Amino acid sequence: MPSDQQRILARAAREITAGQIVNLGIGLPTRLFHYLPPDLEVLVHSENGVLGCQLIDNGAEADPEMIDSGGAYIGTRPGASVFDSALSFAMIRRRRVGITFMGAFEVDRQGNLANWKIPGKFSPGIGGAMELAQKVERLVVLCSHNDKHGNPKILEHCRLPLTAPRCVSLIITEKAAMRVTHSGLEVVDIAEDLSVDALRAATGAELIIDESRLGRF
Amino acid sequence: MPSDQQRILARAAREITAGQIVNLGIGLPTRLFHYLPPDLEVLVHSENGVLGCQLIDNGAEADPEMIDSGGAYIGTRPGASVFDSALSFAMIRRRRVGITFMGAFEVDRQGNLANWKIPGKFSPGIGGAMELAQKVERLVVLCSHNDKHGNPKILEHCRLPLTAPRCVSLIITEKAAMRVTHSGLEVVDIAEDLSVDALRAATGAELIIDESRLGRF
Amino acid sequence: MTRLNDKYMDIDAAIARIEDGASIMVGGFGSPGTPFALLDALLEQGQRRLTLIKNDANESDIGIGKLIGAGRVDRLITSHIGLNRVAIEEMNAGRLTVEIHPQGLLAEKIRCAGAGHFGFLTDIGLGTEIGEGRREIDFDGKTWAVEPAIHADVALVHADLADRYGNLVYRGTAINFNPLMAMAAERVIAQAFAVKAPGGLVPEQIHTPCAFVSQIVQVDPATSEQGRRAHAI
Amino acid sequence: MTRLNDKYMDIDAAIARIEDGASIMVGGFGSPGTPFALLDALLEQGQRRLTLIKNDANESDIGIGKLIGAGRVDRLITSHIGLNRVAIEEMNAGRLTVEIHPQGLLAEKIRCAGAGHFGFLTDIGLGTEIGEGRREIDFDGKTWAVEPAIHADVALVHADLADRYGNLVYRGTAINFNPLMAMAAERVIAQAFAVKAPGGLVPEQIHTPCAFVSQIVQVDPATSEQGRRAHAI
Numbered sequence: 001m002p003s004d005q006q007r008i009l010a011r012a013a014r015e016i017t018a019g020q021i022v023n024l025g026i027g028l029p030t031r032l033f034h035y036l037p038p039d040l041e042v043l044v045h046s047e048n049g050v051l052g053c054q055l056i057d058n059g060a061e062a063d064p065e066m067i068d069s070g071g072a073y074i075g076t077r078p079g080a081s082v083f084d085s086a087l088s089f090a091m092i093r094r095r096r097v098g099i100t101f102m103g104a105f106e107v108d109r110q111g112n113l114a115n116w117k118i119p120g121k122f123s124p125g126i127g128g129a130m131e132l133a134q135k136v137e138r139l140v141v142l143c144s145h146n147d148k149h150g151n152p153k154i155l156e157h158c159r160l161p162l163t164a165p166r167c168v169s170l171i172i173t174e175k176a177a178m179r180v181t182h183s184g185l186e187v188v189d190i191a192e193d194l195s196v197d198a199l200r201a202a203t204g205a206e207l208i209i210d211e212s213r214l215g216r217f
Numbered sequence: 218m219p220s221d222q223q224r225i226l227a228r229a230a231r232e233i234t235a236g237q238i239v240n241l242g243i244g245l246p247t248r249l250f251h252y253l254p255p256d257l258e259v260l261v262h263s264e265n266g267v268l269g270c271q272l273i274d275n276g277a278e279a280d281p282e283m284i285d286s287g288g289a290y291i292g293t294r295p296g297a298s299v300f301d302s303a304l305s306f307a308m309i310r311r312r313r314v315g316i317t318f319m320g321a322f323e324v325d326r327q328g329n330l331a332n333w334k335i336p337g338k339f340s341p342g343i344g345g346a347m348e349l350a351q352k353v354e355r356l357v358v359l360c361s362h363n364d365k366h367g368n369p370k371i372l373e374h375c376r377l378p379l380t381a382p383r384c385v386s387l388i389i390t391e392k393a394a395m396r397v398t399h400s401g402l403e404v405v406d407i408a409e410d411l412s413v414d415a416l417r418a419a420t421g422a423e424l425i426i427d428e429s430r431l432g433r434f
Numbered sequence: 435m436t437r438l439n440d441k442y443m444d445i446d447a448a449i450a451r452i453e454d455g456a457s458i459m460v461g462g463f464g465s466p467g468t469p470f471a472l473l474d475a476l477l478e479q480g481q482r483r484l485t486l487i488k489n490d491a492n493e494s495d496i497g498i499g500k501l502i503g504a505g506r507v508d509r510l511i512t513s514h515i516g517l518n519r520v521a522i523e524e525m526n527a528g529r530l531t532v533e534i535h536p537q538g539l540l541a542e543k544i545r546c547a548g549a550g551h552f553g554f555l556t557d558i559g560l561g562t563e564i565g566e567g568r569r570e571i572d573f574d575g576k577t578w579a580v581e582p583a584i585h586a587d588v589a590l591v592h593a594d595l596a597d598r599y600g601n602l603v604y605r606g607t608a609i610n611f612n613p614l615m616a617m618a619a620e621r622v623i624a625q626a627f628a629v630k631a632p633g634g635l636v637p638e639q640i641h642t643p644c645a646f647v648s649q650i651v652q653v654d655p656a657t658s659e660q661g662r663r664a665h666a667i
Numbered sequence: 668m669t670r671l672n673d674k675y676m677d678i679d680a681a682i683a684r685i686e687d688g689a690s691i692m693v694g695g696f697g698s699p700g701t702p703f704a705l706l707d708a709l710l711e712q713g714q715r716r717l718t719l720i721k722n723d724a725n726e727s728d729i730g731i732g733k734l735i736g737a738g739r740v741d742r743l744i745t746s747h748i749g750l751n752r753v754a755i756e757e758m759n760a761g762r763l764t765v766e767i768h769p770q771g772l773l774a775e776k777i778r779c780a781g782a783g784h785f786g787f788l789t790d791i792g793l794g795t796e797i798g799e800g801r802r803e804i805d806f807d808g809k810t811w812a813v814e815p816a817i818h819a820d821v822a823l824v825h826a827d828l829a830d831r832y833g834n835l836v837y838r839g840t841a842i843n844f845n846p847l848m849a850m851a852a853e854r855v856i857a858q859a860f861a862v863k864a865p866g867g868l869v870p871e872q873i874h875t876p877c878a879f880v881s882q883i884v885q886v887d888p889a890t891s892e893q894g895r896r897a898h899a900i
Contacts, residue, residue, distance in 0.1 A: 019439050021645055041439055043599075043645070047770065048696040048840050051643050065699045065827075065839035071750075074840075078633025079439070079599040081640040082839055084846045084874075085696070085722070086549065086778040089771030090617060093550025093791070096645035117796075123767075124749030125723075130769035131791055135550070161796040236672050238878055258672055260832075260878070264537065265463040265607050268876050282466045282594075282606035288517075291607075295866025296672070296832040298873040299606055301613045301641075302463070302489070303545040303782070306538025307850060310558070310783025313878035334563075340534075341516030342490075347536035348558055352783070378563040542782065549775065552811045555785040571804060573813070578785045580806070605871055638838055639872055 004174035008142050009035050011172050011189065011217045012101060015140055020098040021045050023132060026070040028142050029101035043079070045097050047128040049088045052080025069128065092131045100136040102129060104143045104171075106158045109205045111168040111180035113141065114160035126163070133164035145173035145202055152204030154178070154185070175199055177217065184208050189215035221391035225359050226252050228389050228406065228434045229318060232357055237315040238262050240349060243287040245359050246318035260296070262314050264345040266305045269297025286345065309348045317353040319346060321360040321388075323375045326422045328385035328397035330358065331377035343380070350381035362390035362419055369421030371395070371402070392416055394434065401425050406432035439632075441600045441650045448623045448649040449475040452588055456481065459544065459589040459619050460488040460498055461612035467604070468497045469592040469625045470659035472651065476590075477501055485509040487544070487586055489537065489611055491518035496659055502530060511584065513537035536564060539581055541614055547583035548617025548646075554581050589619035593642070596626035597633070600647030601640045609641070616642040625653045672865075674833045674883045681856045681882040682708040685821055689714065692777065692822040692852050693721040693731055694845035700837070701730045702825040702858045703892040705884065709823075710734055718742040720777070720819055722770060722844055724751035729892055735763060744817065746770035769797060772814055774847055780816035781850025781879075787814050822852035826875070829859035830866070833880030834873045842874070849875040858886045 002010065005028060013035035016022055023045045024030050033055055036042065044053040046068040053068055054077045062073035076082075091097060106114040113133055116126045133139055146152055154171060170188075171178045176199055177189040186208040190199055196209055219227065222245060230252035233239055240262045241247050250272055253259065261270040263285040270285055271294045279290035293299075308314060323331040330350055333343045350356055363369055371388060387405075388395045393416055394406040403425040407416055413426055449472060452458065458476075462468030468488075477500050484507050491512060492499040501507050503520045509531040515521045524530035535543065539558055546554050555578035559565035568579040591612040594605035602624055604612055616622050624642075629652045682705060685691065691709075695701030701721075710733050717740050724745060725732040734740050736753045742764040748754045757763035768776065772791055779787050788811035792798035801812040824845040827838035835857055837845055849855050857875075862885045 043439065045645075046840075048699075049843050050637075050840055051645060052637075063839060065841040067697055067699055067840055069696070071697050076637060078631070079597055079601065079644065080637050081601055081635075081643040082637045082842055083640075083643060084837075085770070085774035085843050086847055087617075087643070089774055090549045091643065091645050092771060094548065094617065094646070095550075124755060125745060125747035125765075125767045126769050126797065127747040127749075128770040130795065130797065131771040134791060163795070165794045260672065262878070263607075265466075266610050267607055267870075268878060269870075280606060282608040284464055284466055284607050286463070288464050293870060295864070296830055296834065296877065297870050298834055298868075298876040299609055299870045300873075300876060301604075302537070302541035302610050303614055304850075304876070306541055307782045308876065308878050309538060311781065311850065311879070312783075341522060342512060342514030342532075342534045343536050343564065344514040344516075345537040347562065347564060348538040351558060380562070382561045542784070546787065549787075551775070552788040552790065552806065552809075554779070554782075554787040555813070557785070569806070571813075573785065573802070573815070576785075580788070580804075582806070603871070609871070638836070638842075 004144065007174050007191065007217065008172050011177055012140060012142055015099065015170065016042055018042065021051065021096060023047065023097050023100040023136065025100065025102035027103050029103065030068065030070045030072065032101060045091065047088050047092065047132070049085055050076065050080065050082050052077045089128070089131055093135050095135055095137060097136045099138040099140065100132045101140045101142050102133065104141045104153060106153055106155055106160050107141050107168055107171055108155045108158045109184050111166045112158045113163045113168050114158045115163050117161045119161065129163050133167040138169045139167050141168050141171045143173055145175040152202060155204040175202060178207065187214065189217045192216045221361065224391050224408065224434065225389050228394055229357060229359055232316065232387065233259055235259065238268065238313060240264065240314050240317040240353065242317065242319035244320050246320065247285065247287045247289065249318060262308065264305050264309065264349070266302055267293065267297065267299050269294045306345070306348055310352050312352055312354060314353045316355040316357065317349045318357045318359050319350065321358045321370060323370055323372055323377050324358050324385055324388055325372045325375045326401050328383045329375045330380045330385050331375045332380050334378045336378065346380050350384040355386045356384050358385050358388045360390060362392040369419060372421040392419060395424065404431060406434045409433045440598045441647060442598045442629060443649045443651060445471060445475050445651045448651055449479055452476065452481050454481050455483045456588055457485040457487065457586040459586040459615035460486055461591040461610065461615055462497065463489050463607065463610035466606065467592050467608035467610045467612050468492060469590045470497055471653040472590040472623060472625050473497050473501065477504065482506050483508050485511070487511040487584060489513050489540065491515040491521040494518050494520035505529070509533065511535065513540050541611060543581055543584040544611065544614045544618045547585045548614055551583060553583055556581055586619040587621065589615040589622045591616050591622065591624045593624050593626040595628050595630065595635060596624060596650050597630045597635050598650065599632050600624065600644035600650050601635050602626065602642035602647060603635055603639055604641050613641045617646050621648045622646055623649045623651065625651045627653065627655045673831045674880060675831045675862060676882045676884060678704060678708050678884045681884055682712055685709065685714050687714050688716045689821055690718040690720065690819040692819040692848040693719055694824040694843065694848050695730065696722050696840065696843040699839065700825050700841035700843045700845050701725060702823045703730055704886040705823040705856060705858050706730050706734065710737060715739050716741050720744040720817060722746050722773065724748040724754040727751045727753035742766065744768070746773050774844060776814055776817040777844065777847045777851045780818045781847055784816060786816055788812065789814055819852040820854065822848040822855045824849050824855065824857045826857050826859040828861050828863065828868060829857055829883050830863045830868050831883065832865050833857065833877035833883050834868050835859065835875035835880060836868055836872055837874050846874045850879050854881045855879055856882045856884065858884045860886065860888045
């Protein structure tokens, strides 16, 4: 049995196609690195100023001046470039990054995303999330379906301060993969061991489900 | 006997001090290159993207990708850098260029400069003159004292479209070197062979002249 | 390995995608950095009603000078055309619309498009004719002019080195507007004297990361106008 | 030869010119590019009531984390302080004013100061809390927010290589905010692992031309915190 995180990551890796420029947010998304087929030609962008990140070869010593935006030591693949923060965000704002993966505190039916601040509790800043959320063509949210108290993270309307409005394309949790459409959240894939009713019960937003076309993961 | 241009250039070279960043405008100012003592440590900026221009060594072949803003082939001195046009003008706007030399159609008592357009006659563009005129701390105008019809170029008020208002520090012609001050144009040096009356007669603006302190050149 | 990131292409195929009426940024300050081979292919293919954005107009018999002389350019956005007699004649005859910007503002307007912003606020040109007609706003008691970004459909740039992903390295005073334009246009076609396999360039020395570049064309320095003649701004 | 362009200097003499109450840009994204040696000298000399501008707050026991912990910082302009527990405590206790900007806007506001403009017009953050209180202007039927440039009295930057004129070359992900800050501050103090004679760097590879740099200090990679410990953003 894969863990919830493994299930999310394996499903997320299927969203990446050859030739893409990919940004991996801090936390869970960074681990997608380990799920990319070695022969898949993608360029991983990290907003601290590198295009073409890769995992450090086993046994190789880390270069102390090469990290990704999550602070992990990285290597680079052939064809990589490094650059300053203004150019890095120009690349994002000019929509040259094709897909980005991020965590979420809340996400809603309209594709609104909240992942940077919980007023009165947690406000360490926003980092590069706002530009990525607003300007990357496909934003895929990777998160647990519910918070640690069991409350749904997927809502009719976000209540927390937004990172960006109407920015999310796809939400992947351990329970389902859900596309944001004009008509609402459409379930594409559901976890193998889960019933449609159980998914609806764990979700704070209305879901569009066509059982005849539903994938399993 | 030096020619008028030689007299202007030799006087102009005295304005350059060690350690300065110097920009030489198209035309006559470019030729100041030949008047810089070889051991004087200045960095010549050219707005097409180079800091540290120097003359090509005698007999050396020109690099086709190294020109100054006037189109002349150049070399670089140790410590030179090359960069894009945005950075080149950032250097100008951030006032990192200490002195610039430019030609003039008209210049006036307030230090207004017109050197880019004669409406109905000559309007090929402005190039980098506007930023240089507006942002370089010391702008030295090098020009003939009168136009080819004998009319003064140094006026009470410029009539042509301005390159920049109140930007000129010093005017050097074959007849005089004149400082722009709050009280008007103060003659610092006068040509060896010229009388004060002849200078006044050739000039379209009132001049402040203290004969006891007047230099010759 | 899939090679979807390979942008190496035949020069005619790259230029053929440019349509009549396109707006085209062209690198170069005088000759250095002007993508002569790309411009010659554009001349040969016959696209018309072009808007060109270039620091200067080259000289009348090279680079964009030839396109202007052939009547293919409706509009030129530039800082200076003083050394191209034909461009001045075409402008005076009303066949070529010329829009003049101070050079540093032209560079910054292009850079601003490449940075993904709408415009910037400057004091350059306040109190001069060039500043007339600009929108001005007051902020903290001072006045600033709004300079909107300049975008283009296509950029034609010249690099010294490239790799097949489209990473670019420029050289000498041939850098000038090229890296700015390579970020500002929707589609970027780059010519380079040498095109290497990925990994053939040093990451720190890449001026334009491949994310901005659409097609790479190799040109031979020995047969290009690049560096073969005297030039001026 | 006169050596007026020589900017090589002792670290303590360079830092001693910083005054109480100064605004100081500090390079670095996490540890890479953070000028640890310059910051340690600043800690030792005791300047107070500082405003720091840095992407992040380092961790609590290194870099600007130590200055914040010692109560020497009144105000921090940043994009994220999540990994510095002390900074969050100081902020929550009201002893440290923290001004948060989205990272790309922070970079661009600093770049804008370095470019010599007042500000820029952007759509980033419209419709979010971070956009509240910004001045907005309409242009061609769309709304844009004005983002003024961020200036500073001093920038402390870390380079890989320098020459004695102050030309700087950065490396890897230690580039980040350093070249932007090196253009934006009135006085720029750079530390580098190696300082060469003029001519020791390749002109095309220089990221920051010496015109922007005030003082150069050499630091030993083997004795600096640079790269000697785990780090995070």
